[in-house]
Amino acid sequence: xxxxxxxxxxxxxxxxxxxxxxxxxxxxxxxxxxxxxxxxxxxxxxxxxxxxxxxxxxxxxxxxxxxxxxxxxxxxxxxxxxxxxxxxxxxxxxxxxxxxxxxxxxxxxxxxxxxxxxxxxxxxxxxxxxxxxxxxxxxxxxxxxxxxxxxxxxxxxxxxxxxxxxxxxxxxxxxxxxxxxxxxxxxxxxxxxxxxxxxxxxxxxxxxxxxxxxxxxxxxxxxxxxxxxxxxxxxxxxxxxxxxxxxxxxxxxxxxxxxxxxxxxxxxxxxxxxxxxxxxxxxxxxxxxxxxxxxxxxxxxxxxxxxxxxxxxxxxxxxxxxxxxxxxxxxxxxxxxxxxxxxxxxxxxxxxxxxxxxxxxxxxxxxxxxxxxxxxxxxxxxxxxxxxxxxxxxxxxxxxxxxxxxxxxxxxxxxxxxxxxxxxxxxxxxxxxxxxxxxxxxxxxxxxxxxxxxxxxxxxxxxxxxxxxxxxxxxxxxxxxxxxxxxxxxxxx
Amino acid sequence: xxxxxxxxxxxxxxxxxxxxxxxxxxxxxxxxxxxxxxxxxxxxxxxxxxxxxxxxxxxxxxxxxxxxxxxxxxxxxxxxxxxxxxxxxxxxxxxx
Numbered sequence: 001x002x003x004x005x006x007x008x009x010x011x012x013x014x015x016x017x018x019x020x021x022x023x024x025x026x027x028x029x030x031x032x033x034x035x036x037x038x039x040x041x042x043x044x045x046x047x048x049x050x051x052x053x054x055x056x057x058x059x060x061x062x063x064x065x066x067x068x069x070x071x072x073x074x075x076x077x078x079x080x081x082x083x084x085x086x087x088x089x090x091x092x093x094x095x096x097x098x099x100x101x102x103x104x105x106x107x108x109x110x111x112x113x114x115x116x117x118x119x120x121x122x123x124x125x126x127x128x129x130x131x132x133x134x135x136x137x138x139x140x141x142x143x144x145x146x147x148x149x150x151x152x153x154x155x156x157x158x159x160x161x162x163x164x165x166x167x168x169x170x171x172x173x174x175x176x177x178x179x180x181x182x183x184x185x186x187x188x189x190x191x192x193x194x195x196x197x198x199x200x201x202x203x204x205x206x207x208x209x210x211x212x213x214x215x216x217x218x219x220x221x222x223x224x225x226x227x228x229x230x231x232x233x234x235x236x237x238x239x240x241x242x243x244x245x246x247x248x249x250x251x252x253x254x255x256x257x258x259x260x261x262x263x264x265x266x267x268x269x270x271x272x273x274x275x276x277x278x279x280x281x282x283x284x285x286x287x288x289x290x291x292x293x294x295x296x297x298x299x300x301x302x303x304x305x306x307x308x309x310x311x312x313x314x315x316x317x318x319x320x321x322x323x324x325x326x327x328x329x330x331x332x333x334x335x336x337x338x339x340x341x342x343x344x345x346x347x348x349x350x351x352x353x354x355x356x357x358x359x360x361x362x363x364x365x366x367x368x369x370x371x372x373x374x375x376x377x378x379x380x381x382x383x384x385x386x387x388x389x390x391x392x393x394x395x396x397x398x399x400x401x402x403x404x405x406x407x408x409x410x411x412x413x414x415x416x417x418x419x420x421x422x423x424x425x426x427x428x429x430x431x432x433x434x435x436x437x438x439x440x441x442x443x444x445x446x447x448x449x450x451x452x453x454x455x456x457x458x459x460x461x462x463x464x465x466x467x468x469x470x471x472x473x474x475x476x477x478x479x480x481x482x483x484x485x486x487x488x489x490x491x492x493x
Numbered sequence: 494x495x496x497x498x499x500x501x502x503x504x505x506x507x508x509x510x511x512x513x514x515x516x517x518x519x520x521x522x523x524x525x526x527x528x529x530x531x532x533x534x535x536x537x538x539x540x541x542x543x544x545x546x547x548x549x550x551x552x553x554x555x556x557x558x559x560x561x562x563x564x565x566x567x568x569x570x571x572x573x574x575x576x577x578x579x580x581x582x583x584x585x586x587x588x589x
Contacts, residue, residue: 067556135560142567146574153578158585165521165578172528172571173515179564180508180535186557187542 002058005073005130012123024107027115035089042081049078055487065193072132074487094462095241120147128253134192145171151242152234163233170230177217184210194264221254225285236300240357247307248350275322282315283422290429299366320410330413337406339484344399347470348391354463355384374441380460387467389434399473501541507534532568
C-alpha cells in the first residue's frame with residue numbers, strides 16, 4: 001500500500017521510456033493503455049487517504065529522512081492526482097484526432113513527439129504532488145518545464161518557437177531561484193524533508209530570504225500577474241490538446257509547491273504581511289486578467305488571459321490561512337476553497353481550451369467576432385464552453401461556486417472583507433467575457449461551417465465531460481471536500 | 494576569513510551578476526550564459542554550505558555535494574534544450 005505514490009510516478013516514467021523506441025503509433029497505443037491503470041492508481045490512493053484519514057508515507061529504499069527520501073501522498077496530493085489522471089485521459093482521447101496515426105498512414109514527427117511528452121508531463125506532475133523533499137521537488141519542477149516547453153512549439157512555427165523560448169527563460173530563472181532557496185534552507189536547517197523542516201525552521205533571516213527567493217521563482221512559473229507575460233502567447237499558440245494540459249495542470253504544479261513551502265515548511269512560522277502582498281498580486285491578476293480577456297479579439301488568447309485571472313483566485317487563500325491560527329474553521333474553509341478552486345479550474349479550463357480548439361478547427365480561425373453560426377453548427381461545443389464558463393464565473397451550483405463561496409466566507413470570517421469584493425467583481429468580469437463568446441456564437445449566419453464528422457463527436461464528448469465534471473463538483477456534499485484536509489501540516493498535532 | 498566564506502561570497506557575486514544579466518539582457522544566447530553564471534553561483538553557495546555543515550571530522554557534508562552533481566546535470570540539460578531552441582528559431586528566421 002505504501003508503494004502506491006511511488007507507482008503513480010513510476011508508471012508514466014516507464015511508459016515514456018518504453019514509448020520512445022515504439023514510434024508514433026506504438027507510443028499512442030501504449031499511452032492509451034496506461035491511462036486507465038494510472039487513473040485506477042490515483043483513485044485507489046484517494047480512497048485509501050480518505051478512509052484512513054492519514055497520508056500515505058513511503059521511504060524510498062527504506063531509508064528514512066533526513067538521509068533518505070520520502071514520498072508522502074496527503075489529501076491535497078490525492079485530490080490533484082485524480083484530477084491530473086482524469087484531465088490527462090480526456091485530453092489524450094481528444095488528441096487522437098490531431099496526433100493519432102491512422103492505420104496505413106505514415107508516422108508524423110509531431111505525433112511522435114506528443115505522446116512521450118504527454119507521459120513525461122504526467123510523471124512530472126505526479127512527482128511534484130507526492131515528493132516530500134525540497135530537492136526532489138526541484139527535479140520535478142525541471143522535468144515539468146522540459147516536458148511542457150516542447151508542447152508549446154509543437155507545430156514549429158516562428159511565433160510558437162518565440163513563445164516557447166520566452167517560457168523557457170522565465171521557467172529557468174524560476175527554478176534556479178528556487179534552487180538558491182533550497183541551498184539557503186539546507187544551510188539553515190540541515191535537512192530538506194518538509195515534515196522535518198516544519199519542526200526545525202525558525203524566522204531567521206536566511207530562512208526568510210530563502211522563502212522570498214523561492215516564492216519569487218515559483219511565481220514566475222505559476223504566472224502570477226507581474227510575471228505572467230509568457231503565459232498568453234505560450235498557451236494560446238500551442239495545439240488545443242497541449243494548451244488544455246498547460247493551462248489546467250502545468251501552472252498548478254508550481255502552485256502546489258508554493259503551498260508546500262508556505263503551509264508545510266513554514267507551517268509554524270506564519271508570514272501574514274507577505275501573504276497580504278501575494279493576495280494583492282492575486283487580486284490585481286483577477287481584475288487585470290479579466291479586463292484583458294474582455295478586450296481580446298482572439299478566442300484562444302481570451303481563454304489564456306482567463307487563466308491569468310483564475311490563477312489570481314488561488315492566491316487569495318494565503319492571507320486567510322496566515323491570519324488565523326492553525327486549527328480553525330476559517331483556515332479549513334480557506335484551504336478547501338483554494339484547493340477546490342485549483343481542481344475545478346483544471347477541469348473547466350481544460351474543457352474551455354478543448355472547446356476553443358474544436359471551434360478554431362471547424363472555422364479555420366478563432367476571431368471571436370466571426371463565430372456567428374456556431375450555435376447552430378456545433379451546439380455541443382458551445383454548451384461545453386458555457387458550462388465551463390459557469391464554473392469559472394462561480395455560478396451555483398458548480399465547482400467554481402463551491403470554491404469561491406468557501407473563499408468568500410473565509411475572507412469575511414477572517415475580517416478581510418476586501419478580498420470578498422475582489423471575488424465578486426472577478427465573477428462579474430468573468431461573466432462578461434464568457435457572454436461575449438456566447439453572444440457571438442449564437443448569432444445567426446456567418447460563413448458556411450463544415451458538417452461534423454464522427455471524430456468531432458468524440459472530441460466534443462471529451463470536452464463536454466470535463467465541463468460537466470467541473471460543474472458537478474458543486475453537487476458534492478461538503479464532507480467529500482474533507483479529503484483535502486488530510487495530512488495538512490499546520491493542522492497536524 | 495575562511496575559504497568557505499570566500500566561496501560563499503564568490504557564489505553570491507555570481508548569483509548577482511547572473512540575475513542581473515538574465516533580467517536586463519534580451520539576446521537569448523547571453524541570457525542562457527547568464528543562466529549558467531547564476532547556476533554556477535548557486536552551486537558555489539551550496540558547496541560553501543556543505544563545508545560549513547560538515548561534522549564528525551569530515552571535510553564536507555556529502556548531501557549537498559550529491560545535490561550539486563544532480564543540479565549540474567539538470568542545468569546542463571536545460572542549457573542544451575535552450576540552445577537547441579535558439580538554433581531552431583535562427584533556422585526559422587533564415588527560411589523566411
